[in-house]
Every structure is written in structure tokens, then in C-alpha cells.
Amino acid sequence: MTPEELASQLVTDFPELNLTSRVDKGHAVVDVSTDRLVALMTAMKERPEYGFAMLMDLTAVDWFEQRDIRFDLVYHLYSVEHNHRLRVKVQVGEIQHAPSLTKLWPIADWFEREVWDLYGIRFDGHPNLKRIMMYEEFKGHPLRKDYPYNKTQPLIEESWPVRNLQIHMKEAGKIHRP
Amino acid sequence: MSDILLPGAYYTTKLDKAMGWARKYSIFMYPFVTACCGMEYMSVASSHYDIDRFGAGLPRFSPRQADVLMVVGTVSQKIAPILRRVYDQMCEPKWVIAFGACASVGGPYDNYATLQGIDRIVPVDIYIPGCPPRPEIIIDGLMKLQEKIANQKHPLI
Numbered sequence: 001m002t003p004e005e006l007a008s009q010l011v012t013d014f015p016e017l018n019l020t021s022r023v024d025k026g027h028a029v030v031d032v033s034t035d036r037l038v039a040l041m042t043a044m045k046e047r048p049e050y051g052f053a054m055l056m057d058l059t060a061v062d063w064f065e066q067r068d069i070r071f072d073l074v075y076h077l078y079s080v081e082h083n084h085r086l087r088v089k090v091q092v093g094e095i096q097h098a099p100s101l102t103k104l105w106p107i108a109d110w111f112e113r114e115v116w117d118l119y120g121i122r123f124d125g126h127p128n129l130k131r132i133m134m135y136e137e138f139k140g141h142p143l144r145k146d147y148p149y150n151k152t153q154p155l156i157e158e159s160w161p162v163r164n165l166q167i168h169m170k171e172a173g174k175i176h177r178p
Numbered sequence: 179m180s181d182i183l184l185p186g187a188y189y190t191t192k193l194d195k196a197m198g199w200a201r202k203y204s205i206f207m208y209p210f211v212t213a214c215c216g217m218e219y220m221s222v223a224s225s226h227y228d229i230d231r232f233g234a235g236l237p238r239f240s241p242r243q244a245d246v247l248m249v250v251g252t253v254s255q256k257i258a259p260i261l262r263r264v265y266d267q268m269c270e271p272k273w274v275i276a277f278g279a280c281a282s283v284g285g286p287y288d289n290y291a292t293l294q295g296i297d298r299i300v301p302v303d304i305y306i307p308g309c310p311p312r313p314e315i316i317i318d319g320l321m322k323l324q325e326k327i328a329n330q331k332h333p334l335i
Contacts, residue, residue, distance in 0.1 A: 135255070149288075149289055150288050152255055152291075152292075152293075154255055155255060155258060157299075158298040
């Protein structure tokens, strides 16, 4: 299907899901709400005329103060069989949760962990929702617009110039040379 | 000094000079390769540029056997404790080379994830600039390190 056909057919096929669709830069884009996301995605994967066997990417957008509902989740689907693509957008508020798609596509496991790590969006039903890129000790979610872009959270002592290591290591009992 | 030593003649030097001369041609590097600078490291280590000419041809992948810690590439906050641990495990005498802009000062990555220069956690002897540095400048850095080794104190006990 061409992007135009895909965008119009989605709206006619799923009147109960209350979709809005458009074509943006050559890609079919569809907006859906969080509670209808799983129904749409299940149909996208399982109905043969769509055949989206592959979840190519999941990412998020932080609109911060520009919009009432803070985040967008952006799913990119690809059909290997039909060679067509679809972008699905879901608006998620700051304290709202999104449904996990790990049952449909196993790769969603890591993608959702990444979105949780960097944006702090929670996914209901995820088997192992913990940080994937940053370390466990990290506080906050670094790609949120209210996180200072260069605020680091060091795991070990930093100093510049580095402390006199001979003294430091003697204190730590690591060298026994007088 | 005459080029030909006469019978019965002898040559004097200082112990530090002799140790420095020996050690500067016996550099065993630990390549701590984390990013794209590794390509330039491979280039300079293999036959075309051949750092074996400077006695530094044999990388050791155990910190216990290495003299020079070569930090090649971006060091993130997550890996910083590991780098420090590798440094602490190396036996004296030891030196550190910061290879490339990222290892020296954080490079273009002024962000939440990147250590802004490895000199915040380990002492650095030689900084090699460049993103990534060309093999010629790496060889220059290596020769500067040799010079430093040759001219420093080498306490035996």
C-alpha cells in the first residue's frame, strides 16, 4: 500500500478506535490514544493486509511546557512482506503509564527500557522495566527537557587536577613503598 | 666520548639514565579502546606505521602486564570506575596516554553521560589531540612519552 492508501484505509477499517491519520514526509502517520494502542497494534501485526511483523523503533518526544500532555511516544512499524511503513503516535502525560507491547514484539522489551531510562515513561506489563543505558545509581531521566543537559552524576571521585595518587593510594593501603 | 673504546677504558652513566633508556624501548601498552579512535590505534599499531619500531608493538590485555595505559576514545560515567580500577591494578612504573579529544577533555560530548577528560580520575602523562588523531601525531605522542620516561627518576626500591 502507498502511504496515502494506508492512512485512509486505517481510518475506515477501525472506526471504533477513533484514529486520525495523515501523510507526513512520505510516511503514513496515525494518532491513537493509550487505551486503544494495544488493540491497534495487535491488528497491525496480525491482519495480513497490514502485516507489520517488525517494530523498527520506539522513541519519545518531550514537549515540556509547549503542550498540556507532555510526551509523545512514536512507534515505527515496517512490513517486510508488503514493504510499507507506519508511524504511530501516542500522547502520554507525565504521570500516565503506557501499555507494554512486549507480548507482540519481543524487541519492545529493550526499546521500552530505553524510553523509561531516558524519558521516565512507565510501561504497564513490562517484564523487566529497569535502566538499560544509564547506571542504576543515576537519578532522573536525562533526555527530559528539565534535566540540565550537562549535569553528570559521577560514580567515583572526580577532581581536577587529579589528587596526588601516591598519597591517595597510601591512604587506601594499596602501596606499601615508603 | 670516543666512538671506539680503548682497551681498559670504561663508560659511566647514572642508574636513572640507564633504566630510562631500557624502559623507554620496552613499552607494553594496555589499549583501553572504547570508541572510534580505536581505528586509528589499529592503524598505527599495524605494519604501515608500525609502533614496534619504538618498542611498543605488543599490546597486553592484562593490566598486570602493562606499563602504559592508553585510553582510546570516549569514557562515559558508567565506565569510569572500571578505568580507574584498571589503572589501580597496573604495576609501577606506569604511565597514561589520553588518546584523542574525548579522552583528553571529553571532546564534543559536553553532556550528562561523558567524563570530561580522563585526567579527572587518573593522572595523565601525554595528551594526544585530534578527533581522531592521525597516526603521525600518535607517533609524536609516543616519542614524547619515551622522552619523558628517559628523563625521569627510576627508583629501584
